[in-house]
Amino acid sequence: MSRRLLVVACAAIYLFLMLPLMVVFPISLSSAPYMQFPPPGLSWQWYDRFFDDPQWLDATWRSLYIGSATAGLALALGVPLSFSLVRGRFAGRALLDRLALAPVIVPTIVLSVSVYGLFAKLKLIGAWYGLVVAHTVLALPFVVLVMGAGLRDFDRSLEQAAEGLGASRWRTLRRVTLPLLRPSLVSAGLLAFISSFDELVVALFLAGPNMTLPKKMFDNILMEIDPTIAAVSVMQILLVVLVLVLIGRFGRGLGGANMSGSAR
Amino acid sequence: MPTRSGQLSVAGHLSVTGLCRRFGEVVALDEVSLDIAPGELLTILGPSGSGKTTLLKVVAGFEKPDAGRVSVDGQDITAMPPARRDIGMVFQNYALFPHLTVAGNVAFPLEMRNVGRAEVARRVGETLALVELAGYGERLPRQLSGGQQQRVALARAIVFNPRLLLLDEPFGALDRKLRETMQLEVRRLQKRLGLTTIFITHDQEEALVLSDRIAVMNRGAIQQVAGTMEIYERPANDFVADFVGESNIFHGTLTEPGIVTLSSGRRLLVNRDGKVGDRLGVLMRPERFADKGANGFAAEVVEAVYLGASLKLRLACEDGLELVVRQPARGKLPVAGQRLEVGIDADAIHVF
Amino acid sequence: MKTPGIFPAVPALVLLFAFFLFPVVRMLGYSVDAGSFEWYAKALGEGLYLGVFWNTFQIALLVTLICLLLGYPVGFLIATTTPGWAVLGFIFVLLPLWTSVLVRTYAWMVLLGRNGVFNRWLIDSGIISDPLPLLHNVTGVLIGMVHVLLPYMVLPIYGAVRRLDPALVAAAEGLGASDWRIFWRIYLPLTANGIFAGSVLVFVLSLGFFITPALLGGGRVIMIAVLIEQEVRQTLNWPFAAALSAVLLAATLAVYALAQRFTQSEART
Numbered sequence: 001m002s003r004r005l006l007v008v009a010c011a012a013i014y015l016f017l018m019l020p021l022m023v024v025f026p027i028s029l030s031s032a033p034y035m036q037f038p039p040p041g042l043s044w045q046w047y048d049r050f051f052d053d054p055q056w057l058d059a060t061w062r063s064l065y066i067g068s069a070t071a072g073l074a075l076a077l078g079v080p081l082s083f084s085l086v087r088g089r090f091a092g093r094a095l096l097d098r099l100a101l102a103p104v105i106v107p108t109i110v111l112s113v114s115v116y117g118l119f120a121k122l123k124l125i126g127a128w129y130g131l132v133v134a135h136t137v138l139a140l141p142f143v144v145l146v147m148g149a150g151l152r153d154f155d156r157s158l159e160q161a162a163e164g165l166g167a168s169r170w171r172t173l174r175r176v177t178l179p180l181l182r183p184s185l186v187s188a189g190l191l192a193f194i195s196s197f198d199e200l201v202v203a204l205f206l207a208g209p210n211m212t213l214p215k216k217m218f219d220n221i222l223m224e225i226d227p228t229i230a231a232v233s234v235m236q237i238l239l240v241v242l243v244l245v246l247i248g249r250f251g252r253g254l255g256g257a258n259m260s261g262s263a264r
Numbered sequence: 265m266p267t268r269s270g271q272l273s274v275a276g277h278l279s280v281t282g283l284c285r286r287f288g289e290v291v292a293l294d295e296v297s298l299d300i301a302p303g304e305l306l307t308i309l310g311p312s313g314s315g316k317t318t319l320l321k322v323v324a325g326f327e328k329p330d331a332g333r334v335s336v337d338g339q340d341i342t343a344m345p346p347a348r349r350d351i352g353m354v355f356q357n358y359a360l361f362p363h364l365t366v367a368g369n370v371a372f373p374l375e376m377r378n379v380g381r382a383e384v385a386r387r388v389g390e391t392l393a394l395v396e397l398a399g400y401g402e403r404l405p406r407q408l409s410g411g412q413q414q415r416v417a418l419a420r421a422i423v424f425n426p427r428l429l430l431l432d433e434p435f436g437a438l439d440r441k442l443r444e445t446m447q448l449e450v451r452r453l454q455k456r457l458g459l460t461t462i463f464i465t466h467d468q469e470e471a472l473v474l475s476d477r478i479a480v481m482n483r484g485a486i487q488q489v490a491g492t493m494e495i496y497e498r499p500a501n502d503f504v505a506d507f508v509g510e511s512n513i514f515h516g517t518l519t520e521p522g523i524v525t526l527s528s529g530r531r532l533l534v535n536r537d538g539k540v541g542d543r544l545g546v547l548m549r550p551e552r553f554a555d556k557g558a559n560g561f562a563a564e565v566v567e568a569v570y571l572g573a574s575l576k577l578r579l580a581c582e583d584g585l586e587l588v589v590r591q592p593a594r595g596k597l598p599v600a601g602q603r604l605e606v607g608i609d610a611d612a613i614h615v616f
Numbered sequence: 617m618k619t620p621g622i623f624p625a626v627p628a629l630v631l632l633f634a635f636f637l638f639p640v641v642r643m644l645g646y647s648v649d650a651g652s653f654e655w656y657a658k659a660l661g662e663g664l665y666l667g668v669f670w671n672t673f674q675i676a677l678l679v680t681l682i683c684l685l686l687g688y689p690v691g692f693l694i695a696t697t698t699p700g701w702a703v704l705g706f707i708f709v710l711l712p713l714w715t716s717v718l719v720r721t722y723a724w725m726v727l728l729g730r731n732g733v734f735n736r737w738l739i740d741s742g743i744i745s746d747p748l749p750l751l752h753n754v755t756g757v758l759i760g761m762v763h764v765l766l767p768y769m770v771l772p773i774y775g776a777v778r779r780l781d782p783a784l785v786a787a788a789e790g791l792g793a794s795d796w797r798i799f800w801r802i803y804l805p806l807t808a809n810g811i812f813a814g815s816v817l818v819f820v821l822s823l824g825f826f827i828t829p830a831l832l833g834g835g836r837v838i839m840i841a842v843l844i845e846q847e848v849r850q851t852l853n854w855p856f857a858a859a860l861s862a863v864l865l866a867a868t869l870a871v872y873a874l875a876q877r878f879t880q881s882e883a884r885t
């Protein structure tokens with residue numbers, strides 16, 4: 001009885017969660033020249049407009065390579081960091097653990113303004129690699145959380161077995177440890193990518209005259225709401241679906257356990 | 265290098281001397297010394313926390329001793345990294361690489377030694393056949409049963425002709441029937457290959473089945489090293505007597521040659537001379553009692569437990585002594601409350 | 617395998633020091649540039665700015681409460697349902713979580729605007745005659761923020777319910793407790809840590825929120841992050857922005873420190 005009440009309540013909440021994601025689909029296919037719901041007819045005009053507009057394409061391309069570079073750098077720095085944090089025995093490890101997760105806690109606006117101040121001085125505003133560096137700071141906690149969970153669950157007798165069978169430390173890492181951690185690596189990399197690809201606040205300050213996709217969207221929403229945004233939104237949602245499918249297929253689950261780790 | 269035709273390897277003499285290892289306040293290894301002959305299977309038997317796993321880890325190289333030396337065939341390997349020791353090990357949970365096939369697992373140590381492709385394939389095939397897993401090479405470990413996983417772990421540990429084989433409680437996860445089969449199989453293989461082997465267990469029955477010799481450990485120290493019969497029949501102290509098998513252990517004083525007097529005043533005839541006044545331990549195995557003997561006990565049955573092949577009796581003697589006695593389960597069986605008499609001969613009593 | 621030391625962490629540490637700790641400390645330094653605290657006096661003394669802080673605090677608290685109210689049932693349901701339904705539930709929670717905040721904010725503008733989907737529908741069906749003010753006010757900001765932050769509440773609560781030993785619930789049922797009693801006497805106290813963790817996270821994230829209030833508030837709902845952005849990008853008043861940032865950062869860290877202390881003393885008893 002009360003269980004049915006719970007299910008009904010949750011159905012309503014799911015609807016609330018999914019509604020904004022669903023509403024952009026019909027709008028993106030609208031044949032009306034401005035925002036109208038329900039759409040009077042169907043057309044691909046807003047998708048055409050996106051693919052015909054060099055500004056949109058340029059911003060998308062920039063976000064793609066900044067996101068990829070961020071994922072690469074975040075993995076390159078974050079994976080060794082996670083090994084240190086989970087397996088290392090040294091003074092100050094707990095402090096380091098907090099520092100690595102701090103970018104999640106410190107408000108993004110504070111981080112953005114701070115880095116903006118520094119980069120203005122260093123003449124790095126508008127440089128794509130400047131944005132990569134700042135996004136990597138934001139992505140590191142994701143890598144540390146996901147890799148940390150993977151490493152804590154790792155059965156270390158497998159590494160001992162490999163060494164006992166004659167593998168050097170390097171070969172153990174390459175042949176046993178990293179292949180077994182691949183699901184965590186996939187998840188961490190994709191999360192780092194998405195976190196950069198969607199990031200607005202830092203980009204608002206650091207991108208200068210160069211548009212990233214979120215920045216271009218932000219400007220468009222402020223200036224003129226035309227359904228091109230809806231078309232972009234649909235493509236973004238599909239990208240997220242793709243990423244979640246990839247994580248589900250090749251990555252380590254994003255279930256409550258490791259995500260709620262960020263709450264601590 | 266031995267071939268797989270059953271020829272014995274001559275090398276593999278392990279000797280550890282004066283090993284010490286502490287973890288904070290806990291002494292895991294306390295001056296442990298052992299010598300294991302080539303081709304011998306030595307079991308280290310002890311309760312959990314007795315230091316047996318630490319000893320194995322030190323031999324394998326996963327743990328560094330605070331003091332002492334490990335050597336194989338006269339070569340000091342105390343400081344050598346595990347990868348260069350040429351020691352095969354079967355882990356408690358098998359530690360099979362889940363991302364590699366059975367063949368990939370068994371090939372692993374050969375690839376680490378840069379053995380050629382064809383040779384790897386040949387030896388993997390031979391070894392899998394040896395553990396009766398021919399045809400399973402392409403499976404993944406998780407597709408195998410517990411017993412099969414165990415065989416893969418064993419194959420992986422012997423495929424590179426190690427100088428030494430270490431087995432860390434490998435049968436713990438198997439059910440009783442399978443465990444007995446695997447025990448015999450491991451023993452057969454070990455003998456055929458002539459591999460010097462250290463086997464770790466807390467199960468005294470398993471130790472008796474498998475071993476050439478048994479080293480009983482407690483609190484980081486070796487209590488006794490001896491053949492299986494010796495360990496069972498002539499334990500060196502209370503701990504060994506109590507840990508291996510069921511036992512009736514008492515303490516008394518040698519009041520005259522051949523007679524130990526217990527604190528209850530009971531005089532036991534034993535085969536032991538010595539200095540009168542010595543404090544001695546007396547061990548009587550439950551199954552060594554008969555209806556009559558040089559030493560007789562009139563007692564009341566406190567509890568009778570039927571075990572199928574035998575009957576286990578808990579007896580209370582008139583002088584307050586409590587005995588555990590096993591009798592073959594046939595004829596009319598005694599019940600609780602019944603009075604009866606048992607006896608044991610002097611040479612069935614072990615004095616230590 | 618030897619344990620790694622601090623060495624593998626060094627490259628990441630360099631990055632965190634150079635592009636995180638150093639710039640933040642450097643900027644906070646601006647707030648007391650001349651050794652005076654005038655900018656703090658302005659931030660915490662003038663009614664206008666104090667109002668922004670108060671606003672921010674109220675909104676964060678409201679968002680946290682609403683998220684808790686909506687998040688507990690969802691976390692609870694996902695944790696106690698069959699695996700198939702749980703996966704579906706996770707999709708409904710994770711898909712929005714990983715969808716760009718901008719996309720979602722835009723969608724809410726479409727839904728809540730004067731001529732938006734909701735008002736159209738309500739007017740067309742004759743329920744109301746004039747459009748409801750759902751956008752460019754606190755209501756819009758609350759809806760948008762709850763939507764963004766709800767998953768952060770659901771996940772820790774899901775974790776807490778999952779960790780609960782189902783035998784306890786079975787035992788309570790066996791002892792004759794009703795569903796509601798089981799909820800109040802077993803689930804709620806034993807998942808308190810999940811509720812607490814989720815609430816702290818949502819509250820802290822709310823304090824520093826920028827995108828949603830900037831777009832859905834329509835310039836009428838000023839939260840502290842929006843104010844900081846204006847001070848830097850429009851007014852170019854760095855010392856004041858730095859002082860505001862310092863206050864925001866201090867508030868955030870204080871909440872975390874308190875939460876940490878609370879959970880630790882909890883764990884000890």
